[in-house]
Amino acid sequence: MKLRVATVWLGGCSGCHMSFLDMDEFLIELAGLIDLVYSPVIDVKEFPEAVDVCLIEGAVCNEDNLEILRKIRERTKVLVSFGDCAVTGNVPAMRNPFGPDNRENVLQRAYVENARNNPGVPKADGIVPRLLEQVVPVHEAVYVEYYLPGCPPPAARIKEVLVQIINGQAPLLTGPQLKFG
Amino acid sequence: MAAKTLIIDGKAVSAEEGATVLQVARDNNVAIPTLCHLEGVYDVGACRLCLVEVAGSTKLQPACTTKISEGMNIQTNSDRLRKYRRLTLELLFAERNHVCAVCVSNGHCELQTLAYSLGLDHVRYDYVFPKWKVDVTHRLFGMDHNRCILCTRCVRVCWHIEGAGTKNVAGRGATARIISDLDQPWGDSESCTECGKCVMACPTGALFHKGATAGEMEHDRDKLEFIVNAREKQQWLP
Numbered sequence: 205m206k207l208r209v210a211t212v213w214l215g216g217c218s219g220c221h222m223s224f225l226d227m228d229e230f231l232i233e234l235a236g237l238i239d240l241v242y243s244p245v246i247d248v249k250e251f252p253e254a255v256d257v258c259l260i261e262g263a264v265c266n267e268d269n270l271e272i273l274r275k276i277r278e279r280t281k282v283l284v285s286f287g288d289c290a291v292t293g294n295v296p297a298m299r300n301p302f303g304p305d306n307r308e309n310v311l312q313r314a315y316v317e318n319a320r321n322n323p324g325v326p327k328a329d330g331i332v333p334r335l336l337e338q339v340v341p342v343h344e345a346v347y348v349e350y351y352l353p354g355c356p357p358p359a360a361r362i363k364e365v366l367v368q369i370i371n372g373q374a375p376l377l378t379g380p381q382l383k384f385g
Numbered sequence: 386m387a388a389k390t391l392i393i394d395g396k397a398v399s400a401e402e403g404a405t406v407l408q409v410a411r412d413n414n415v416a417i418p419t420l421c422h423l424e425g426v427y428d429v430g431a432c433r434l435c436l437v438e439v440a441g442s443t444k445l446q447p448a449c450t451t452k453i454s455e456g457m458n459i460q461t462n463s464d465r466l467r468k469y470r471r472l473t474l475e476l477l478f479a480e481r482n483h484v485c486a487v488c489v490s491n492g493h494c495e496l497q498t499l500a501y502s503l504g505l506d507h508v509r510y511d512y513v514f515p516k517w518k519v520d521v522t523h524r525l526f527g528m529d530h531n532r533c534i535l536c537t538r539c540v541r542v543c544w545h546i547e548g549a550g551t552k553n554v555a556g557r558g559a560t561a562r563i564i565s566d567l568d569q570p571w572g573d574s575e576s577c578t579e580c581g582k583c584v585m586a587c588p589t590g591a592l593f594h595k596g597a598t599a600g601e602m603e604h605d606r607d608k609l610e611f612i613v614n615a616r617e618k619q620q621w622l623p
Contacts, residue, residue, distance in 0.1 A: 285507065288485065288486055291506070292478075292508065293512060294484060294486055295484060295486060295487060297484075297512070297514065298482070298484060300512070300514035301482055301514045301515060301516045301517070301531075338514070340512075341507070341508075341512075343507060344511060348507075351506035353506060353507070355485065355486035377506065379501060379502065380501055382500070382501040382504065382505065382506050383485075383497065384485040384486075384497060385485025385486045385488065385492070385497060385600075
């Protein structure tokens with residue numbers, strides 16, 4: 205039976221998913237080897253049950269990220285932190301050093317101080333998720349099995365990990381394949 | 386000077402009395418990871434990356450400041466040492482704000498290179514996310530404390546190669562920091578000769594040339610080696 209694979213995009217720039225698409229012709233081969241059951245690149249709204257592997261791009265930045273991440277953990281055997289934001293917090297976590305008021309301050313800066321028209325922090329309960337007090341890497345929120353660092357991880361590195369997983373091995377990266385940044 | 390014989394990773398070697406374990410290891414092609422060590426200035430054992438096991442002692446010893454002795458039996462790459470080296474690196478990453486993706490030294494950073502060389506795929510400790518300033522008051526150089534690992538290479542080259550004594554360490558523990566003169570903005574320093582040796586010596590992106598953007602900062606370590614070579618061996622080699 206084919207592996208049921210998902211990819212998810214939390215607090216990140218989607219660069220990791222762009223790099224995923226950079227696997228080019230291997231994507232065609234990959235499509236024959238796995239079932240992609242949930243991803244920003246396919247049209248599935250609800251994270252399904254009984255997923256084998258999920259690549260998680262992005263840091264945990266808001267309540268929505270945290271909620272879906274917990275759901276993913278419950279429904280997935282193997283989680284892979286996909287890219288530096290997921291692994292380290294990276295750029296999204298750069299608001300953390302601004303202290304306990306950082307979420308108010310960054311929203312004020314982005315939507316009020318720098319807004320030319322209609323300044324105002326977007327608020328819509330149930331639609332715009334609230335920012336968490338601190339941005340955290342994925343493994344600080346839920347247990348993560350494997351790590352795939354890089355900003356973004358080069359396509360060859362993603363392929364390396366996927367091929368190992370498809371072959372039933374525990375993915376192992378070494379040397380420059382583990383480079384942050 | 387008298388020669389001493391010792392064993393490094395099971396191999397018998399000999400070296401002159403007064404040499405450090407690190408020197409002897411490197412002379413015999415045994416790689417020991419280092420961050421604070423810099424050729425040409427004295428060692429301080431600050432980073433703890435070069436810890437080795439010495440038979441008969443339960444304490445780990447820094448290779449850079451431990452002098453060899455007759456009959457010493459040294460392990461440089463045991464499971465225990467690899468475990469501690471990884472732990473030390475993780476704590477360095479957790480203690481300040483190292484964001485490789487947007488760092489001037491991305492791709493030319495000794496901390497980054499050591500991390501992947503030693504198999505660091507994530508940091509198991511909670512990041513501290515401290516608030517640190519960036520000093521860009523100097524005409525030519527900047528200092529980003531977020532990326533500083535307190536190796537004190539900059540302090541040592543400033544005092545002992547340039548002889549200016551601009552760079553110092555202030556504070557204690559995790560709040561220790563590199564300062565200029567009497568904790569003044571670097572741009573106000575009267576002792577700084579603008580030689581740039583501190584920037585050449587820095588292993589990370591903490592000290593940088595102003596105007597360098599992500600990944601652009603290379604540290605010209607060979608210029609420093611040239612000066613050290615000229616001083617120590619009177620060889621002015623290009």
